Amino acid sequence: xxxxxxxxxxxxxxxKTPLTILYQDEYLVVIDKPSGMxxxxxxxxxxxxxxxxxxxxxxxxxxxxxVHRLDRPTSGVLVFGLSSDIARILSEQQQQQLWRxxxxxVVRGYMPEGGExxxxxxxxxxxxxxxxxxxxxxxxxxxxxxxxxxxxxxxIPVSRYPAARYSLLAxxxxxxxxxxxxxxxxxxxxxxxxxxxxxxxxHNKLFLQHFNCRRLMLIAKQLQIPHPVSGETLLFSAxxxxxxxxxxxxxxxxAEQYYQQQFTEHFS
Numbered sequence: 001x002x003x004x005x006x007x008x009x010x011x012x013x014x015x016k017t018p019l020t021i022l023y024q025d026e027y028l029v030v031i032d033k034p035s036g037m038x039x040x041x042x043x044x045x046x047x048x049x050x051x052x053x054x055x056x057x058x059x060x061x062x063x064x065x066x067v068h069r070l071d072r073p074t075s076g077v078l079v080f081g082l083s084s085d086i087a088r089i090l091s092e093q094q095q096q097q098l099w100r101x102x103x104x105x106v107v108r109g110y111m112p113e114g115g116e117x118x119x120x121x122x123x124x125x126x127x128x129x130x131x132x133x134x135x136x137x138x139x140x141x142x143x144x145x146x147x148x149x150x151x152x153x154x155x156i157p158v159s160r161y162p163a164a165r166y167s168l169l170a171x172x173x174x175x176x177x178x179x180x181x182x183x184x185x186x187x188x189x190x191x192x193x194x195x196x197x198x199x200x201x202x203h204n205k206l207f208l209q210h211f212n213c214r215r216l217m218l219i220a221k222q223l224q225i226p227h228p229v230s231g232e233t234l235l236f237s238a239x240x241x242x243x244x245x246x247x248x249x250x251x252x253x254x255a256e257q258y259y260q261q262q263f264t265e266h267f268s
Contacts, residue, residue: 002018008081011056015062017088018059018248019032019033019034019055019059020058020239020257022077022236022237022238023236023251027081027082027083027086027216027227028079028081028082028090028228029060029064029079029082030076030078030079031052031077031078031080031097032111032241033052033070033074033075033077033220033236034075034241035072035074035075035215035216036072037050037052037072037244038051038052038207039051039064039066039069040049040052040053041061043205045262052078053066062082064080064081065080065084066080066087067079067087067090067091068090068091070220071179071182071216073194073195073215074219074220075215075220075238075241076217076219076220076221077220077221077236077238078220083154086229089228090225090228092175093225093226093228095239097174099223100222100223100267101220101223102170102172102221102223102267103173103192103220104149104170105169105171105181105185105260106166106168106169106187106192106217107166107167107190107192107193108190108191108200109166109167109190110151111146111148111167111169111188111221113148114145114148115146116144117143117144117146117173117188118141118142119144119185119187120138120139120140121139121140121177122137122138122139122241123139123140123144123177124178131168134170134190134204139255140186142173142175142233143175144172144175144181144184145174145267146170146171146185147169147262148193148264149168149169149170149252149255149262150167151166151167151168152165152166152250152251152252153165154206154210155208155213156206156261158202162208164203165191166203166244168252169185170263170267172173174240179198180195181217181218182195182230183197183198185198186198190215192202192218193216193217194214194218195216195218211249213246214243215243218262219238219243220238221238221259222235222238222259222260223238237259
């Protein structure tokens with residue numbers, strides 16, 4: 001394993017760079033959201049000028065309606081309705097748990113085996129956006145399935161250890177709490193690399209120094225939904241994108257078929 005630097009994974013995005021469209025018809029459009037891009041405008045990030053919603057609107061020349069969200073540092077599959085009615089139907093599908101979401105994450109340490117974590121999470125509040133929310137709500141049920149796919153040991157000392165170990169996990173959230181995957185993996189003591197809120201700064205620093213990688217290592221890799229009009233099953237898959245060279249360097253698979261097979265095998 002060598003420590004050749006990779007192309008930086010920037011938290012800023014070039015407004016001239018078009019978004020990757022994974023699917024589009026007259027009812028909905030699905031994109032591969034880059035890491036570091038906000039889904040829509042927010043007064044919490046007043047200085048930001050690039051947003052997935054506005055960029056996509058300008059790119060396809062029509063209004064789009066948000067259905068769900070991905071955290072700013074998370075990349076992957078993001079769905080928009082092309083009308084408010086379709087967006088409502090898609091949102092109702094989510095509430096009825098008709099969507100199947102699958103993620104990939106690089107985490108600290110060797111995860112020995114897969115499992116299902118049922119660990120309630122207290123609602124997280126933003127200081128500004130949620131200042132009128134109650135902070136005495138009971139924790140909400142949160143369930144995540146996880147399965148280790150790959151492992152690697154790097155001959156790089158970290159903390160008191162002579163080497164650094166990491167696992168590539170497949171994840172399926174069965175609920176949709178705020179930062180659920182990040183908080184659940186931190187609870188399991190396998191925080192996601194690059195997580196500045198719930199992660200391990202020493203390992204985040206290692207990836208930055210040795211691989212020039214500064215992003216959250218979490219990808220919304222695959223999403224299966226019923227078409228909002230026809231009911232046909234749709235399957236969307238996001239790319240590894242700027243993480244592909246890192247996966248190749250680690251000797252991890254990059255083929256889409258591999259990950260689709262793993263999701264089917266472990267979570268069906």
